[in-house]
Amino acid sequence: MTKLSAWLCSCVICALLAGIVSAGQAKRFRWANDGDPTTMDPHARSDGFVTAFDMNIYEPLIRRDKDLKLEPALATEWVNINPTTWCIKLRQGVMFHDGSFLTADDVIFSIQRARDAGADVTSQLAPLKEIKKIDDSTLDFVTDVPVPILPNYLVAAAIMSKAWCEAHNTTSAATHEGLENYATRNANGTGPFILKDRQPSVRTTLVKNPDWWGLKDQPVDIDEVVFTRIENAATRAAALLSGELDMVYNVPPQDIERIRDTQGMKIWQTPELRTIFLGMDQSRDELLESNIKGKNPFKDIRVRQAFFEAIDEAPIKTKVMRGFAHPTGLMIGPGINGYDPVLDTRFPYDPAAAKQLLAEAGYPNGFEVGFDCPNDRYVNDEAICQAVVAMLAKIGVKANLLAQTKAKYFGKINAPKFETSFYLLGWTPGPLDAFNMLQNLAATRTETDGIYNNGGYSNPHLDELIKKIQVELDSEKRNELIGEALRIVKDDYVYIPLHQQMVVWASRGNVELAPMGNNDFQWRYVVMK
Amino acid sequence: MIAFVIQRLMQSVLVMLTVALIAFALFNFVGDPISNMVGQDTTLADREKLRQELGLNDSFVTQFARFIGHAARGDFGLSYQQARPVGQIILEKMPATLELSFMAAALALLLGVPMGIYTGIHRHSWLSQAMLAVSLIGVSLPTFLIGILLILVFAVMLGWLPSFGRGTVVHIGWWTTGLLTVDGWRAIILPAVTLSLFQLTLIMRLVRAEMIDVLRTDYIKFARARGLTGRAINFGHALKNTLVPVITITGLQLGSIIAFAIITETVFQWPGMGLMFIQAVGFADISVMAAYLVLVGFFFVIINLVVDLLYYVVDPRLRVGRLGAAHG
Numbered sequence: 042m043t044k045l046s047a048w049l050c051s052c053v054i055c056a057l058l059a060g061i062v063s064a065g066q067a068k069r070f071r072w073a074n075d076g077d078p079t080t081m082d083p084h085a086r087s088d089g090f091v092t093a094f095d096m097n098i099y100e101p102l103i104r105r106d107k108d109l110k111l112e113p114a115l116a117t118e119w120v121n122i123n124p125t126t127w128c129i130k131l132r133q134g135v136m137f138h139d140g141s142f143l144t145a146d147d148v149i150f151s152i153q154r155a156r157d158a159g160a161d162v163t164s165q166l167a168p169l170k171e172i173k174k175i176d177d178s179t180l181d182f183v184t185d186v187p188v189p190i191l192p193n194y195l196v197a198a199a200i201m202s203k204a205w206c207e208a209h210n211t212t213s214a215a216t217h218e219g220l221e222n223y224a225t226r227n228a229n230g231t232g233p234f235i236l237k238d239r240q241p242s243v244r245t246t247l248v249k250n251p252d253w254w255g256l257k258d259q260p261v262d263i264d265e266v267v268f269t270r271i272e273n274a275a276t277r278a279a280a281l282l283s284g285e286l287d288m289v290y291n292v293p294p295q296d297i298e299r300i301r302d303t304q305g306m307k308i309w310q311t312p313e314l315r316t317i318f319l320g321m322d323q324s325r326d327e328l329l330e331s332n333i334k335g336k337n338p339f340k341d342i343r344v345r346q347a348f349f350e351a352i353d354e355a356p357i358k359t360k361v362m363r364g365f366a367h368p369t370g371l372m373i374g375p376g377i378n379g380y381d382p383v384l385d386t387r388f389p390y391d392p393a394a395a396k397q398l399l400a401e402a403g404y405p406n407g408f409e410v411g412f413d414c415p416n417d418r419y420v421n422d423e424a425i426c427q428a429v430v431a432m433l434a435k436i437g438v439k440a441n442l443l444a445q446t447k448a449k450y451f452g453k454i455n456a457p458k459f460e461t462s463f464y465l466l467g468w469t470p471g472p473l474d475a476f477n478m479l480q481n482l483a484a485t486r487t488e489t490d491g492i493y494n495n496g497g498y499s500n501p502h503l504d505e506l507i508k509k510i511q512v513e514l515d516s517e518k519r520n521e522l523i524g525e526a527l528r529i530v531k532d533d534y535v536y537i538p539l540h541q542q543m544v545v546w547a548s549r550g551n552v553e554l555a556p557m558g559n560n561d562f563q564w565r566y567v568v569m570k
Numbered sequence: 571m572i573a574f575v576i577q578r579l580m581q582s583v584l585v586m587l588t589v590a591l592i593a594f595a596l597f598n599f600v601g602d603p604i605s606n607m608v609g610q611d612t613t614l615a616d617r618e619k620l621r622q623e624l625g626l627n628d629s630f631v632t633q634f635a636r637f638i639g640h641a642a643r644g645d646f647g648l649s650y651q652q653a654r655p656v657g658q659i660i661l662e663k664m665p666a667t668l669e670l671s672f673m674a675a676a677l678a679l680l681l682g683v684p685m686g687i688y689t690g691i692h693r694h695s696w697l698s699q700a701m702l703a704v705s706l707i708g709v710s711l712p713t714f715l716i717g718i719l720l721i722l723v724f725a726v727m728l729g730w731l732p733s734f735g736r737g738t739v740v741h742i743g744w745w746t747t748g749l750l751t752v753d754g755w756r757a758i759i760l761p762a763v764t765l766s767l768f769q770l771t772l773i774m775r776l777v778r779a780e781m782i783d784v785l786r787t788d789y790i791k792f793a794r795a796r797g798l799t800g801r802a803i804n805f806g807h808a809l810k811n812t813l814v815p816v817i818t819i820t821g822l823q824l825g826s827i828i829a830f831a832i833i834t835e836t837v838f839q840w841p842g843m844g845l846m847f848i849q850a851v852g853f854a855d856i857s858v859m860a861a862y863l864v865l866v867g868f869f870f871v872i873i874n875l876v877v878d879l880l881y882y883v884v885d886p887r888l889r890v891g892r893l894g895a896a897h898g
Binding site: 073077079080085086087215220221225240241242243244269270271272273275276279280282283284285417445446447448449450451452455456457488489492 | 599600601602603604605606607608612613614615617618648651652653654655718721722725726729732733734735736836837838839841845846848849852853854
């Protein structure tokens, strides 16, 4: 009898406890995306989605807040003490998820690990010569040349625990050539979320870090995050509408209205930092894909200008993008350092003038040119290209569209082949600074510069400017130089910028989100009512 | 008999080699995996190094020979996307696909055969006409559309069943099953119905046609004349004689169920091999694609073999014929 009653008692207690737990309502946030965070190792991949995901578990020294401003994370202060040295103060009392404390050695180790891995941060931190440990909370980042935007670069470098990596034999990241290692599916960061369960390409579960250093200033509302990969856009939208998910992205433009019009659903949007633009081969003496032989029409600025004036961005925005685009006259969008609203006006749409320019350049009947386009990379990329083809036809230019999957497309148009005459591409300056765009897209092609200058534009004066921008520490002076460089790129019709697409998220009505233009998704901002 | 099986297995090796060769020839057209693997700021030198290390610069013949050489030892290489052995990934995904495929096949058989018999016997009843009309949907609508319609009705509008995933799975050794949880059963219903609809229609129509044929033959008339019950005639004599083509088609269809699961798995985000294949195509993950295609080729060969063996069980004439041939 006593046994039975004891058993009953414990049952009741269990039930009560269960009741209390559910009454406390652990807030579970369920979301889906078409990609999968293929690795939990923050240094192993240079993929925007993977990095954004992992940065909820790991943290950098300096991070971006929801308005994309730099804010202290594991570093509390950073100052430029001489042209080639940045002094960084480390936050004290920060604990890794395994209970150990963050030290200066962890930082040195992590930066080195990131560079070894060949992650994006490597090429950006190339000028970094050494990191000097001044004391337990002070580090000096010494570079070969002045690096005015070193703090911007550090945003991409997650800090791991040296002892944890050594204990689990993962002092170098498992990159593509090798097998996965312990850090691929396990994580030990300092961030607001702790990895609980990981099933690659199926489901990943994380819980709130109750000991996160940032909790005292910014409470984290959700207790658990469940991520599912759903590739099919229709299924993703259906899962949100049926209440199985709290939030999804990417949301294709054709689904946006339907979700917005559904009771209890919300659409969130902010301009993305990626600029979609058209590029033209200006380096070859004869275009690879054209009926004009013996010369390259795009070397003539009048032809480039004609192309620009022949393209009407307004219907691309309203029809193709269904309003979810910010037309741009610049190769960088608002939110990027160096952006100038005065320069951000498009040259007028004027097909008659464009036809006139073509005639002046010696092509009164237009010409034929190959046109490369991805069909699964940017929002409605193929449809944009089709619209461009129709617009160019009006000035007599026959653009032969080749729209294909990104794996094929990038192999064709990007380095080292550059096998394209006319193409559509998108670019986000990772460090959110105009220099990144100028260096990659506008500088003359060399080993390190002009890697995505697929048109092969080359202008020694611009190159000089870019070199100056790279090392100029005075931000006012630097921004002046950037403005000058951007004007050259614009007035020389180096590219035909089209628009910045929108970051569009969809959620249930009870969810508050902070969409960010760089596609970061920081769950610490998620609030569920 | 054993010689026959061995001979068939030898043939299967040939089939798989051919599949691998064709697959590899096609991979020249799927694109460059490197651009998917690195970020936009990765230097040219690093990209070239990676390409070299993965052997992507080698000639087609070298790459193919290397793949075959490793595959012969059971090593399908590493997935570019996940940096894990392909064999391991496939083993992880296989239970989901097989469970879904067999569930769909079982559904198609358990419903299709009785429906076929019924419509064959009662050709003019309104129920038969209704079944035939509805079955037209099964053959004429594409799988993905059926899937999305089912999701719309049962997940979004009614909210009865989940729209994606496999629910809660239980691990039994390396096998995972969703059939031991309520969640798992709820999750498998929609994809299994979607996948089975075409096969169900096919089987039903096949059984019906065969039944009608057989019921017209002389021995059935004699059986009736002898006064056998309708039940004995329909099931004992008629049905048995319709089974050979049904088994052939069902068997072959099981192969295509596994292969066509790609579409259903994509619509329902079912974490099986088909979804894995689609993900691999998007990433140009050559080793995963090659291994999957070879494996599906292998499934087809095995299923054909089983079908051939089943003939012997069902049709006594074949047994005699085979023996006679062997003696001859």
